[in-house]
Amino acid sequence: MQVQVKAQMQVQVKAQMQVQALQVVANAQMQVQLLKEVLETTKKKMMSRMEKKLTSWVWGHFTRYELEVQQSDGSIIKQPWAKCNRCTHKAKAESGNGTKAFSNHLKLKHQILKGQQILTQSGNSIGTYNMMRMSV
Numbered sequence: 001m002q003v004q005v006k007a008q009m010q011v012q013v014k015a016q017m018q019v020q021a022l023q024v025v026a027n028a029q030m031q032v033q034l035l036k037e038v039l040e041t042t043k044k045k046m047m048s049r050m051e052k053k054l055t056s057w058v059w060g061h062f063t064r065y066e067l068e069v070q071q072s073d074g075s076i077i078k079q080p081w082a083k084c085n086r087c088t089h090k091a092k093a094e095s096g097n098g099t100k101a102f103s104n105h106l107k108l109k110h111q112i113l114k115g116q117q118i119l120t121q122s123g124n125s126i127g128t129y130n131m132m133r134m135s136v
């Protein structure tokens with residue numbers, strides 16, 4: 001008899017624990033959902049910020065690459081650089097500096113102004129592009 005009672009109690013305790021566990025899971029799920037939403041918003045914000053930074057019109061005319069620079073102490077650091085697609089011009093692409101130096105180069109060396117990228121990509125742009133090449 002005693003063993004039966006004990007077994008029943010254990011079942012009850014187990015059931016209670018299961019209910020508690022379910023509640024915990026439900027709470028956790030809610031928290032995860034909230035967290036997901038927060039993460040999603042943060043990600044979207046970051047993405048749009050990054051896109052804004054990376055989709056500047058000048059990057060249609062420059063190829064970015066990393067340059068390994070040896071410091072005086074022998075350590076090597078990677079620097080973001082960009083090379084002009086139309087000539088051998090290279091410049092450091094420091095994120096804080098914006099794209100002013102690049103747009104200036106395109107304007108002064110290649111007579112390319114903001115908005116012309118769309119023109120060079122359309123069908124009748126080959127002539128324009130060749131003319132720009134010839135003027136270099």
Ligand SMILES: [Zn+2]
Binds near residue numbers: 088089105109110
């Ligand atoms: Zn150039």
